[in-house]
Amino acid sequence: MRRRTVRRARLLAVTVAAATLQATPAPAAVGPPDGVITWGASAYRIGDSTADRGYRMVVHTSAGGRDPRVRLSNAFGDRPVTFDSVYAGLQLKGADLVHGSNRRLTFDGEASTVVEPGSTVYSDPLPGSLPAGSDLVVSLHTPDAAGPVTGHGMALQTSYATQGDHTAEESGAHWTDTIGSWFYLDAVSVRTPGATGAVAALGDSITDGWHSTGDRNRRWPDYLARRLQKAHTTVKGVADEGISSNKVLADGGGPSALNRLDRDVLSQPGVRTVFLFEGVNDLKAHSGVTAQDLVGGYRQIVDRAHDAGKCVVVSTIAPFKGWSEWDPPAEAVRQQVNDFIRGHREEFDGVTDFDRVLRSPYDPERMLPFLDGGDHIHPNDKGMQAMADSVDLNSLECDRR
Template sequence: MRVQLVCAAVLTAVLLTPAAPAHPATTGTHSVVTWGASADRVGDGVPDRAYRLVVRTSAGGSDLRVRLSNAFGDRPLTLDSVWAGTQDTGALLVSGSNRRLTFDGARSVTVPAGQTLFSDALPGKWPAGANLVVSLHSRDAAGPATGHGMAMQTSYTTQGDHTAEESADNWTDRTGSWFYLDAVTVRTAARTGAVAALGDSITDGWQSSGDLNRRWPDYLARRLQRAGSDIQGVANEGISGNKILADGAGQSALNRFDRDVLSLPGVRTVFLFEGVNDLKADTGVTADDLIAGYRQVIARAHAAGKCVAGATIAPFKGWSEWNPAAEAVRQAVNEFVRTGGEFDAVTDFDRILRSPYDRERILPVFDGGDHLHPNDKGMQAMADAVDLTALTCPYPPT
């Protein structure tokens, strides 16, 4: 779903202060996630397939590392060639930018089933807001493949190992998914942190414009960059159809929280915006059920030294699974988010997105067309509604 600001008066975020102030280190450097995408199963692995994956950085820094994921694999995954460069256009790379990544000094790496692992650091500076291209190849991939299904970004595939090539000549097939890659980090100032947006299809960017980075976390990343905030990294950990409480479209938020959020370097704040898939379509989930799920996220994040920003559930009347019972749950949950005092910060996406003429519906100018997902304007309005100071968590990074 997406959001755009109508005027300054509508864009309020409610701030609550954390209980245990402590300032992060201000000297030295550390690793911070600059891009992330939640892992899920994406079909089966294809032998001798190569992928040229286009991702957008948020925080700039040095010593880039990529995290490869075989989280949903049922056997070891061997990647025999992994390169990183900068996109020129399409599958074409900027001349001289493509460089080989290594793993404990080796060119090939085997990721055990159910695991993730990082590459060695790639020396050099990497800018914020750039299209990084990770090219990887597996000679014998098979069984369940791990990746992110709805990338809202065109990447490229080919048969055979063409990962070292900067030319686009052999990269003629396209894909709208990311494969075997779930995070990228850079090394930057110790005062710099990241926010991880834990969400569903609205966070994942459905109904935003593809290949233009207009998901609401993308707009947020650009705001943070312009403001010179200490929060520079933004990891989009949304999965379309995802729920807080139950597996289905990906593992539930509770079940994937450690891997998709807490394991990411430099995350200082968790931004929780989920719940609509739990309550719609007569699932039987009550407000108390959903609030209990929120409390688990808050408790686990706080135990790990992170702050938690919460967001109200956006209106969705007109969507096929809306009914008065689901609306009643939404209203009760939103009241808890606004007034419960358990989140460290609150952004009222419901208030920003809803129509003044029918508060159960999304404002038409923000509606992507299905009455649930915002368009580009809606996405921007959501990002504009976030109080940037609320994301600078006082807990020290772990």
């Protein structure tokens, strides 16, 4: 009986949320939004496009607000991509949407848009409110897409695909192909009260959530977002800009942090603070990268973020002994970098010590087994939560405007 009551309460909640999205039309807006990013995922090339394909993608919001807008990306395409139908609604279950929530998005007042190679485009605001912690569903159709496709490969979230245009349908009947990536969609923003800001987590596969439980939003930035919603803070938005295998200095798992900083972080609306947790992929397995090299990369990110009016919180590099590419020289560099971060706090707007949170007291070069996802480099759900719980929320409030 209790389960039935809880289920009814949940259905009522999403129905109320859907109703809030049904408001009077607002004027179309062109260009970057003036609000705050509520969801983000770094884009890179994830394969080749398919014509007449529809994608129904589930994303989980952080900050709540009004008039959501989505950003579509063709950053890694080699030809224009046409989106002739894009809708947004709220997830009921699987590919099914809450009745009455699915509505068409427009672009400069038009139902379709063409995104040039290397470019992104924002939708017009969709009138209504979007609560924090919503499962927003963006459905889009590409009639003649070809060539490289831009997206985010490791979503850790079940989404859906189909042939043909079924974007307007609330039913998931035609959305029978399950997918584990986000295609073309790389950001959602909302309008919020003027003081509200966001933090963008710039990182690698640990930030991307590998070894956290899929479909449960248990990446460490997700846990951080839930903390922020309950806290007395003006920072409410969280953008997870992690890419598996990513490096600070060199391209590989997507463009390097230095090469993607502008698009993935600095261009996002409302970002007040950059949370930099990256570097393990640079130094492992006889890479030849020195502590000075990595510190130099950090300093470039800090300088560019500061020039853009953003604050930077940096974390120490977590232990990874037991991972196949660990060796004593890489460990020595990791220790040198961490010593620098702890000893030069004045160069950053805040420091978080994920190394200290995750390491074993019996072997500081290893992750504590209780927090280890099993491969000795990626934390499990408990490790992800421990990381988020260790972040000083006051450090995210920093303001350089």
